[in-house]
Amino acid sequence: MGIRVCLAGATGWAGSELARGIAATSDLALVSAVSRTHAGRDLGDVLGDRRLSCPVYASAPEALSRPCHVLVEFTAPDSANANILAALEHGAHVVVGTSGLTDAEYAEIDGVARARGLGVLACGNFALTAVLMQKFAEMAARLIPQWEILDYARDDKPDAPSGTAREVAARLARIRPPEPTVPVAQTVGERAARGAIVSGSQIHSVRLPGFVLSTEIIFGLPEQKLTIRHEAGSSARPYVDGALLAIRRASTLVGVHRGLDTVLDI
Numbered sequence: 001m002g003i004r005v006c007l008a009g010a011t012g013w014a015g016s017e018l019a020r021g022i023a024a025t026s027d028l029a030l031v032s033a034v035s036r037t038h039a040g041r042d043l044g045d046v047l048g049d050r051r052l053s054c055p056v057y058a059s060a061p062e063a064l065s066r067p068c069h070v071l072v073e074f075t076a077p078d079s080a081n082a083n084i085l086a087a088l089e090h091g092a093h094v095v096v097g098t099s100g101l102t103d104a105e106y107a108e109i110d111g112v113a114r115a116r117g118l119g120v121l122a123c124g125n126f127a128l129t130a131v132l133m134q135k136f137a138e139m140a141a142r143l144i145p146q147w148e149i150l151d152y153a154r155d156d157k158p159d160a161p162s163g164t165a166r167e168v169a170a171r172l173a174r175i176r177p178p179e180p181t182v183p184v185a186q187t188v189g190e191r192a193a194r195g196a197i198v199s200g201s202q203i204h205s206v207r208l209p210g211f212v213l214s215t216e217i218i219f220g221l222p223e224q225k226l227t228i229r230h231e232a233g234s235s236a237r238p239y240v241d242g243a244l245l246a247i248r249r250a251s252t253l254v255g256v257h258r259g260l261d262t263v264l265d266i
């Protein structure tokens with residue numbers, strides 16, 4: 001049967017597209033799905049595609065009663081952490097697409113995963129163009145000590161900053177800490193106007209109708225600046241290929257690994 005997958009969030013915008021992507025492969029098989037609204041139904045009936053047939057459960061622990069190799073977490077920030085830990089408890093590797101988990105949560109997950117010899121591949125953005133944006137930003141941070149991150153998303157996105165912005169900040173922190181001319185703590189006026197400090201970087205999150213998801217890193221030097229910007233489209237299709245690759249590679253890892261490039265040759 002190949003790699004058996006439990007898909008948490010299988011009825012959502014991203015999860016349903018990934019379910020169709022999994023069904024189109026010959027080496028991956030959906031064995032269970034998680035959605036509170038559609039619990040007790042068959043995923044194929046819910047999504048109108050018989051190739052996606054598998055039972056839907058209300059929670060990850062229930063879905064994990066059907067043995068799987070990999071749980072994919074594509075629900076919401078407030079349920080993701082518990083789902084990931086439940087998967088590790090059941091001996092499954094995990095692919096995390098959900099945004100909003102903190103560095104502290106990932107540190108705890110890393111401890112559990114390493115103790116059990118399991119892999120967790122967490123990708124704030126599975127799209128190839130977003131992965132390249134992260135790589136280009138890392139190259140720039142090696143040479144330019146000052147940057148800030150802007151994160152634009154639709155008005156109903158509940159979490160901030162986006163997973164992509166958090167991941168960029170975490171990556172740039174590994175290159176060097178940014179060196180603002182005026183330390184943010186010494187801001188005169190409204191300190192919050194300088195944005196949130198995440199992994200040492202200033203992040204400014206805009207939530208407005210009309211946006212899908214864009215991430216921008218501005219690097220500044222005297223008399224010059226460089227803007228690296230990623231723009232997502234409105235379909236979830238660009239995330240599918242990266243997520244499929246992550247599912248195939250998760251079992252080769254131990255502990256938490258952040259970013260799709262950890263399993264790409266770039």
Ligand SMILES: NC(=O)c1ccc[n+]([C@@H]2O[C@H](COP(=O)([O-])OP(=O)(O)OC[C@H]3O[C@@H](n4cnc5c(N)ncnc54)[C@H](OP(=O)(O)O)[C@@H]3O)[C@@H](O)[C@H]2O)c1
Nearest residue numbers: 009011012013014035036037075079097098099124125126
């Ligand atoms: N890494 C990437 O490349 C990438 C790409 C796209 C999206 N994302 C992230 O993925 C997450 C999901 O995004 P989306 O747009 O697909 O959301 P969405 O359309 O709201 O779908 C959420 C899915 O999770 C289920 N769900 C939500 N809360 C749950 C809970 N407490 N228990 C069980 N199931 C729950 C929902 O079903 P029920 O409501 O029926 O429970 C639904 O199936 C977000 O964090 C988003 O930022 C990441």
